[in-house]
Amino acid sequence: xxxxxxxxxxxxxxxxxxxxxxxxxxxxxxxxxxxxxxxxxxxxxxxxxxxxxxxxxxxxxxxxxxxxxxxxxxxxxxxxxxxxxxxxxxxxxxxxxxxxxxxxxxxxxxxxxxxxxxxxxxxxxxxxxxxxxxxxxxxxxxxxxxxxxxxxxxxxxx
Amino acid sequence: xxxxxxxxxxxxxxxxxxxxxxxxxxxxxxxxxxxxxxxxxxxxxxxxxxxxxxxxxxxxxxxxxxxxxxxxxxxxxxxxxxxxxxxxxxxxxxxxxxxxxxxxxxxxxxxxxxxxxxxxxxxxxxxxxxxxxxxxxxxxxxxxxxxxxxxxxxxxxxxxxxxxxxxxxxxxxxxxxxxxxxxxxxxxxxxxxxxxxxxxxxxxxxxxxxxxxxxxxxxxxxxxxxxxxxxxxxxxxxxxxxxxxxxxxxxxxxxxxxxxxxx
Ligand SMILES: Cc1cc2nc3c(=O)[nH]c(=O)nc-3n(C[C@H](O)[C@H](O)[C@H](O)COP(=O)(O)OP(=O)(O)OC[C@H]3O[C@@H](n4cnc5c(N)ncnc54)[C@H](O)[C@@H]3O)c2cc1C
Ligand code: FES
Ligand code: FES
Numbered sequence: 001x002x003x004x005x006x007x008x009x010x011x012x013x014x015x016x017x018x019x020x021x022x023x024x025x026x027x028x029x030x031x032x033x034x035x036x037x038x039x040x041x042x043x044x045x046x047x048x049x050x051x052x053x054x055x056x057x058x059x060x061x062x063x064x065x066x067x068x069x070x071x072x073x074x075x076x077x078x079x080x081x082x083x084x085x086x087x088x089x090x091x092x093x094x095x096x097x098x099x100x101x102x103x104x105x106x107x108x109x110x111x112x113x114x115x116x117x118x119x120x121x122x123x124x125x126x127x128x129x130x131x132x133x134x135x136x137x138x139x140x141x142x143x144x145x146x147x148x149x150x151x152x153x154x155x156x157x158x
Numbered sequence: 159x160x161x162x163x164x165x166x167x168x169x170x171x172x173x174x175x176x177x178x179x180x181x182x183x184x185x186x187x188x189x190x191x192x193x194x195x196x197x198x199x200x201x202x203x204x205x206x207x208x209x210x211x212x213x214x215x216x217x218x219x220x221x222x223x224x225x226x227x228x229x230x231x232x233x234x235x236x237x238x239x240x241x242x243x244x245x246x247x248x249x250x251x252x253x254x255x256x257x258x259x260x261x262x263x264x265x266x267x268x269x270x271x272x273x274x275x276x277x278x279x280x281x282x283x284x285x286x287x288x289x290x291x292x293x294x295x296x297x298x299x300x301x302x303x304x305x306x307x308x309x310x311x312x313x314x315x316x317x318x319x320x321x322x323x324x325x326x327x328x329x330x331x332x333x334x335x336x337x338x339x340x341x342x343x344x345x346x347x348x349x350x351x352x353x354x355x356x357x358x359x360x361x362x363x364x365x366x367x368x369x370x371x372x373x374x375x376x377x378x379x380x381x382x383x384x385x386x387x388x389x390x391x392x393x394x395x396x397x398x399x400x401x402x403x404x405x406x407x408x409x410x411x412x413x414x415x416x417x418x419x420x421x
Contacts, residue, residue: 019163020161042194043190043193056258058260060197061260062189063164063193065208068166130256130339131257131259132257
């Protein structure tokens, strides 16, 4: 079996995988980082979104071997010193989740869009959430949470 | 997914050799079409040759031509100031493919090699009369797309870059499938040095040029010129998302709207 090595949430990790092992399964099964979810079989729901080299990608649509040498961040990597990331805190504050299944992917997508787009309005947030499905919330509070986090993080940078 | 061998060559030569030496190999680019296909067990290659390790991405604008490496991600085309400046319609098109995560991985070469009947890029490649450069030759857009998921590419031939001549003006209008965001119908209209070109994707088995609209727009480049053109539903797709008649009607509507943005 091929072995693969990468950096996940700042730590060097490696493991034996099959060539067909998806990145999401490497994260969940080899590394036991079960925050990243699998919600569909069709690359559509976004529950599996993680960052690879700083960009949001669907970890169910990437082979683990393709991530050789990459910097990967999962939802577990957002919390620093036991303190929630501003996007996580905003989801809590604005009730951006119900069952929570879509939440890790939503949060990783939100962090990515906030990093890329300085002035996020509601319309842009909704367009950026194209690849993330939520069966519970109706999106309203997810959008609110992202808008609030974006403002707060911008304030913190200024 | 069935089992396969995985290779990540560093050069095109190495990639082609690997292809020749491995029975039923497939090239892997962004994987945004190929991996879902493998997950559904709709393909069973014995080996995947990952093109991701070969330097094949980048955007150049020179001499009235935008040249984009085959490995360039949709996201990089969508966010390139050079592309936006030279061919805003192309940057608009790239920014509406799938979703941000798909755009971070998917590539221009993968999209046109796949030639999905509902894909966006084929409309720009054909609509702008682009040239496709491969490991063995250059192919004009008019000769490249040959049928449903079919192209002029031969076994083991790798697309390396695509050159888009900068048009006088161009626009792309797509009616996205509300679930997948692929084009139900997408129309790319361009006024080029060589004349007006209208390319339609999503509607039929493969992207095609709509010559009646090209002729009408050559006479008068206005939305009204195409508004009256009824496209025959004869060759259109019919599925649970829409009938052939509906798609034929959408072609006219999308063409009219595309022209309206630039007339
Ligand atoms: C959820 C989702 C939504 C999507 N929505 C859209 C959409 O709205 N519009 C749209 O157009 N597309 C859409 N796509 C498809 C996406 O654009 C893909 O990125 C693209 O079709 C394939 O590019 P890739 O780089 O991912 O190629 P891969 O999946 O890696 O490869 C696709 C095929 O091309 C071949 N190939 C790849 N590169 C080359 C090359 N350089 N030379 C020769 N052959 C090559 C491969 O062997 C394979 O057969 C969507 C995909 C997903 C998962
Ligand atoms: S699990 Fe990856 S997109 Fe649904
Ligand atoms: S909170 Fe249940 S799927 Fe989004």
